[in-house]
Structure formats: structure tokens, C-alpha cells
Amino acid sequence: MGDLWQSTVQFPTAVNITVYIILVVLALSGLYFIWVRGRAAGFTMRWSTQDILVLAIMGVLLEVYDNLIGDQFVTPVLKLLPASDIIHDFAINDLPYMFLLMVGIALIRKPYVATALVFLNFLLMQLLYPGDKSSVLWWPYGIYQGLLVDIYFVLRGQHIFEVANIRAFWDGLIMGAVRAVPAVTISAVILGPLLTGSTDTFGDVVLNGSLNLVGNGLEAAITAGLAIYVAHSVSRTSTHEVIAQEDVAQAAEVSQKGGAS
Secondary structure, eight states, X not given: OXXXXXXXXXXOHHHHHHHHHHHHHHHXXXXXXXXXXXXXXXXXXXXXXXXXXXXXXXXXXXXXXXXXIIIIIIHHHHTTSTTHHHHHHTTGXXXXXXXXXXXXXXXXXXXXXXXXXXXXXXXXXXXHSOSTTOSGGGHHHHHXXXXXXXXXXXXXXXXXXXXXXXXXXXXXXXXXXXXXXXXXXXXXXXXIIIIIOOOEEHHXXXXXXXXXXXXXXXXXXXXXXXXXXXXXXXXXXHHHHHHHHHXXXXXXXXXXXXXXX
């Protein structure tokens, strides 16, 4: 067992390419399933201008924390603590990221929301911080971070993330867990060896994936309720602004008619 735990996970190139193609096909199939299931569940598939603006804002916020605040400030501090490797694998530094992701999901609440948010964050990372993950071939990694979240989202139906209750806690727990896995495993076992030549031991893959699953799941679970409250507050503010703008427009129209008469 000890030899297996320390053995390097590295498949032949032909196997990696084959699995890579299968992963792409599965990702496309998953995106199609989200469309079909979303329509069948009664979701509004068309995104409004407000949804796109929220996506852009939240995507930028995710990127600012993920690769600027998180990587440059939070992670170095955590590395100074005892058992820093375990703390890193447990993804303690992902707590603000998962909160922002839950807020984005709660604000938009439409199919593809998780995939769009995470993939936009991934694209911004590729553009702003070019490195060994800048290739288009890494896109499956960005997609798989949100794909299973969206599949769970549409399977749950239209009432997901409506109310900050115990159900929201469990929804957050599951969405956070599937956000982490299988993406980190795919990255370590297939994409890394194939695209950059990096390898990990079997023990590292299992430990990293397991702790990421638990850590991201718990982080999303404990922040889900707060994220829903934030989304409700933003929605009420937006509604009041729209009503105020309509009142101003109506008043101007009445004034113009009065002046004309």
C-alpha cells in the first residue's frame, strides 16, 4: 500500500490523449444536458442584460480574489502555519472565492451560471497571468469546475437557492464539493502530465482531491445562506431603482403633456 501511495500517476501519452478527448465529449454532453433539463424544469434560458452585467462583475471579483488577493497575500500567509500542506489541500484560502461564487449563482439563478462564472474567471487568469495553463487545451479544466454544479442546479429545479434555509446549506455543500472534484483530479492525472509534463503521486492526488471536496463543500455550505441574503438585497435594490426610474419617466411624460395642452 505504501508503494502505491508513493507511486507517480502517469499514463502513456496515447492514453492521456484518448481520455482527454473523452473528457471533452463528456463536457459537451453535459452542457447539452443542462440545456435540455433546464428547459424541461421550466428555467428561463435567456439571460437578460442585467444577468450578463452581474456575470461580468462577479467574474472580475472572482479573478481579483483568486489570483491577486488569494495567491499573492492569503496563500503565502497560510504557508507559514503548521501543516501548511494540509491547510492548502483543504482549500481554506478558497472561502471568500466560494462565497463570491455562491453570490453569483444566487443572483442569476439560471442554467449555466456556475460554468459561466468559473470559466470567465479562468479566461481572465489565462489573459492576465500567462503561464503553463494559458493554452486553450486547458479549457476543460475551467469548464469542469462549473459543469457538475450546473447539472446539480438544473436537477434541483427552479426553487434552488430561493430561501436561506437548511436546504440551501445542503445545496451549497453539494455544489461546493462537485466544483472541486473532478476538476482537480482531471488536472493532476490527465491535463498536467499531457500538457505540461507535471506529475503527482497517487497519494497526493487522493489527498488533494478528498480535502478539496470537503473544504470547498463546507465553505459553500456555510456561505450559501449569506449569499442568498445578499442576492435578495441586491434584487430589492434593483427593483426599487427600476420603479423609481419608471416614476420619473411617467412624471416627465405627464409634464410634457400638460405643457403641450
